[in-house]
Amino acid sequence: MTETKLLKKSSFESFFKSLQGQGKTIYAPKNNGKKVEFTKVSTFEDIVFDYINSNQSTKDIVFPRYHKVFRYTKEKDQSITLQDFDPNALPETVIIGQRPCDAVGILALKAIFETDNKDLPFTARYDKTTFVTISCNKCDENCFCTSNGFGPGSTNGSDILLTPVQNGDFYAEILTEKGKNLIKANESLFENTAEMDKTPFLVKVEPKFDNTKIQEKLGSLFNHETWVEQSLHCIGCGACAYVCPACACFDILDEDNGRSGFRYKCWDSCGLGNFTLHTSGHNPREVQSQRWRQRIYHKFSYMPKREHVFGCVGCGRCSKVCPVNMNIIEHLQTVNEL
């Protein structure tokens, strides 16, 4: 069903304004003075096109770091009114300019949140969001998407994939109904064009390891000392998980203010020491090596087995932000060679 089109460089702004005119909330990469981050943008000029990847992933938009699941109010007569999560209150949202790895990351989240029971807030947000991805023409030493079975021009997870081609124009692949609907009002801006080979316009990302081999290896490495060796300098913060597009761990807490209160969900990380701490004081993952092993196993063994997707998209963000230079490529290469 894919339709192929061409979006002229000069037409992009009109497309943006039209989306704005339709009242959509638009997230796009913006330079905040220090880093490029996905932010709600209101002017086209704010959007950054020339960048490798954002510091944080677009995960926050469909799986916010903090959101209320429900609220309650206790009346004087002890009756309780419950205010449930309202999907209708969510705005129509468009993400413009995320990288193919983030698009794949959102598929990983979808796999987790929709495996058996659908997670209402996630699904609602996902359904209301259209993903306009831009292929990569640059990468850095931490990128390894090709090692995880896709690449800088992959269409997985996107509604529209834009690939920058000659003259700064974009070759657009309209991949889904959502994508089609998005350009409906602007058909004129998208010229029809034949299907083309994107390869010359994409960056070449060298494969760093063989992920099928890793999956096999992990079957017998659970008690291997490499986990201790690898994680000795890990300090156990949550930075890697919080920037990861595919990490979905969260905590559910209540805030009780007496007569009113709410339940909320917020990000959590398997790297933090209290993550699996039991009330009894026992912690099944007592030391950092066990937590690090969990992170690798979850992404490269458990998820492929259960959800049939990798829990890692190869964006390399975890390696970039790690304060102590834990590097996932280095560690996976080590595993590969064992």
Add this chain to the structure above:
Amino acid sequence: MARIGVFVCHCGENISATVDCKSVAESTAEIPGVVHSVEYKYMCSAPGQLLIQEAIAEHKLDGVVVSACSPRMHEPTFRNACSRANLNPYMVEMANIREHCSWVHEKGEATTQKAADIVRTMVEKVKKNKPLEPIRVPITKTALVIGGGVAGIQAALDIANGGHQVVMVEREPSIGGHMSQLSETFPTLDCSQCILTPRMVEVYQHPNIRLITYAEVIGLDGFVGNFVAKIKKKARSVDEDVCTGCGACWNKCPQKKIPNEFERGLGKRTAIYIPFPQAVPNKPVIDKNNCTYYKTGKCKICEKVCLPGAIRFDQPDEIIEIPVGSVTICTGFDVKKTDFFPEYGYGKYKDVLDGIQFERLASASGPTLGEIRRPSDGQIPKKIVFIKCAGSRDPAKGIEYCSKICCMYTAKHAMLYKHKVHDGTPIVFYMDIRAGGKNYEEFVRRAQVEDEVQYIRGRVSKVIEKNGKLLVYGADTLLGGKPVLIEADMVVLATAGVSNEGAEELAQTLHVSYDQHKFFAEAHPKLKPVETNTAGIYLAGACQTTKDIPDSVSAASGTAAKVLGMFAQKEITREPIIAVVNRISPPAFSTCVGCFMCQPVCPYNAIEKEEIKTRDGKVLKELARVNPGLCQGCGTCVALCRSKSIDLQGFTDQQVYSEVFAMLNDI
């Protein structure tokens, strides 16, 4: 779910006149967890208490809130009542709707609402209460008395006569304190030494008293009933057991010109000396700073003349550790010296004296054998100006308080002078005359009327020495501030009474509090005047504030009663309102990381190190432990602990949070 009973008291009309108690009880009944809520006219009465006891049984209550007066007033009453009904007494809380509400507000809806709010917070608190058990600790029945002045002597004798062991530690070579320096005492003018010396001897000879002189307390560990005092016994250079006190040594000592501290510089003493003839014990010490042998390695005359052979030049200082159950601090006071007063010559004029110096001049055993003579030229002064409030009641000098004893002793000084020098003229400058006390006002009146002491109400701005006279510039404020100039032969300053040297260090050693003037602080100015904030440590005499002899002695007897009362028990029972360091399962054992930053903030020295060891004795972890005997539950460590590893039983973070939230969330 909790089963809480709420009992709203009318306190006669104290509460019910402004608070609608019925409405409070009714609204409280609606709080989740409250299964019984009633009002009654007098909850603290026998039927009131019975009402609670019956309700506990009938409604199977596991928590009780008595909504009445301050916990200071009746918490013990209601805790006992609940205890009788087999409810742990610490499951009871008082909601203070009297002092905190009815007494301070007008009658009205808002007042009733506030009362209901107060009750609600306590209901939320009691939901988080846990049953606690009182702490019981054994008692070492030996009392430590620090200081051998008249207060220490009285306290020691009272306790010893009560049948318990006493250890008395005195810093100076002899006991007696300031009272032994006095000539006569007000208001009876009886001889100070005549009434004190027999008691000093009694202390020395009492079978229950161990007297350690020339010694200081340098450490105190442990807690009420179980202290260990570390005492440094300074080397006397004389074997006390061998010395007979014959006096041969000090009569023969060639160093004779050392200013005598006991005479406050007005007399001289030898290097081996007893401070005064009636000293107890009557055993000399060698003043190493002034002894020829210690300075040059030669002399040893005292050793030669000592028949029993008691001189020990190589005697070392000795550290003794004694277990004691109580400590009574009676370290006394001092008075400011004349060099504190620039306007009166910075101590440069020889004939400007302080009060104690004048006592020594007037004393029959003093440097002039009781004759009033000028230190400068030995002449008998014909006119003496006494200046009261020299330093006292003077914020500019940093001493805001009234020294209390000066009005009386100045009247006494003026009288003694007049009695000894009949043609002399005593003139007293005063601010006010504060003669509150039995026969005190009469005494001052006698000085003014019978002994014709001239009292001038006014301050002295300056004393100038000129041609052997002291020019006293003052003002007579009863005559409209008329300037007065008096040519006096001697000026006596009633200098302010101040805390004794070393008081601050001692307070820190003993971990008791002291005020800005470094006087020891009592636990409560009215209701606990002889206790400190540290259980088992008591205060008597002028170490607390300047006091006269009757006050010092009565406080001393007061502390003795406290000590004897404690020693009469088998063990001490204490409120379990103490801080506790949490314990969790291994491998952490506690969230405490053992940084011990709580240690310096604890005013009671209650934080100890606890080692967690493996079976083979390897130390796994060091953590803080609160000694339940020492902790007074002040909560400072709780507030300081970064990892929130310490909590205060009875006032846990959870309880306080619940109270605050209950209050905030329903407004």
Add this chain to the structure above:
Amino acid sequence: MEDIRKRAKQLLEAKTVDVVIGYGEGYGKKVKAIFVRKPEDADKLIYDERCTQNIGVYLTKHEVKHFGKAAIVASVPVMRTILQLCSENQLKEDDVLTLGITLEGKFLEFPTYRTLENFLANGVQPLTESDKELMAKIDAMSISERWNFWTAELSKCIKCYACRSSCPMCYCNRCMVDYNQPQWVSVPSTEIGNIEWHLMRAMHLAGRCVNCGECGRACPVDLPIHLLTFKASEEAKINFSAVAGLSMAMPSTLSTYKPNDKENFIK
């Protein structure tokens, strides 16, 4: 660099120490902390301008303590870390052998903490120019400007606690933000929750911060949070003449009282 390797090898060969904590090559021209336990691995140790991490943080780490006696390659902030940890009873005196690197980049071994104290008495690492500049900028702001500056910055915090994990003074085995009975600090990354966390962190480090700046470097979203603790240590210095990490027995600034303490901060 050769000095460090040689000395590390000697120490490991002689079994004077069981582990040498230092820096080694990481992936992609980055460096990482390494834990050398065999003499032949001593050659993996490096030291150059990339080695900025305060590896003192590993001294209190369970797994590292487990190795036995440690030597550590220590820049000046790491040295201060050692002394401060000793003051706070987290290291026993002379438990760690310091293979020091002076501000001039020279190798200098410190056999005892006393020698470390003497060395540090001559001066510590100054703040970087950019930190000084930003600090001056913030100091010059009015109170409301400052509040706006920090609320804007802290709203970006994602509460990954990299600042806490990377700080050698955050050695509590349960941080008070991880308590929920009662819940002292709001858990999620909300504006107020973020401010609560960072202010509390600065207060808990007042008089204890050794000015390594690690928290700021660790922050994945580049918040200048190290300036909060720097400011708190500056105040501790001004008000109580207390500088952390210069003595192995420093009385804790905020839990000790001296009669001559200024009280001008109480208003």
Add this chain to the structure above:
Amino acid sequence: MKIGLYPGCSLTGTAREYNESVVAISKALGLEVIEIPDWNCCGATAAHNLNKELSLSLPARNMAIAEREKMDIIVVPCAACYSRLTVTQHELHENPVLKARISEVLEMEYHGTSRVLNVIQFIEEFGAKAIAEKKVKSLGLKVACYYGCLMVRPPKILKFDRPEDPQSMEKIMASLGAEPIEWNYKTECCGAAMSVAKTKIVGRLSGDIVEDAVERGAEAIIVACPMCHSNLDMRRPDIETYKGKKFDIPIIYLSQAVGLSVGVGWNELGLHRHFVKVDLPEKAVKPEVAGAKPIDKKEEQVEN
């Protein structure tokens, strides 16, 4: 470090020589002192009895100018001016509202950042080292250092020296080689502003001061206040009338004494301007350094 000088009215009239000597010794000691431009009356002694705002605004204006001129220090030789400036600084520091109000009145920013020093403090702080280096003559004199009432009071505000028995002038004089005496009238009242209206009172109060100094062997009285000087010096006839005897003890400004010691000329110090002739014994001006020329008083002395 920029040092400003606030002379005040006395130093342009009755105490010209005080101003001259302060300027002269500053120069001799290598200190640059700049007179505050467009200075005005400090308000003593009348303003603070009449109008509080005025009494604060007058000194504040002078200090505000000094601030504007970036003067870190203001030297105030006159004790009354010194009192007014320091008291104003203190009061405005304690009361920010009033401070804002005064700035409004002045239409100038006043912050209170310049330090106000009297001549004693000035010499102590900045001159001590230079005196030691440049001293050419030792003043072999017994001197009575007289502070008067304002120099050390009120102590809470000034925080300078011991109010009942100050010592700082003694220290400076001792460093010049003089021998300060112990006496009782260091801070007694000289009669101050009664100098014009009730000279009899001045005679009595100043008489006691002069007499005690003489009786205790002083050969000169050292002062640092223009009022003290005029009462002890100019009112000598009243003193003599009251005491019924002659006194020839000279009254010398501290700055003049310092000047003599570091070799400033007699007239440059204004020593020729006094009513009681300054006739120092030979020993008072003996050269400290070999070769230094003693002052030829006769040659230099010209009529005022």
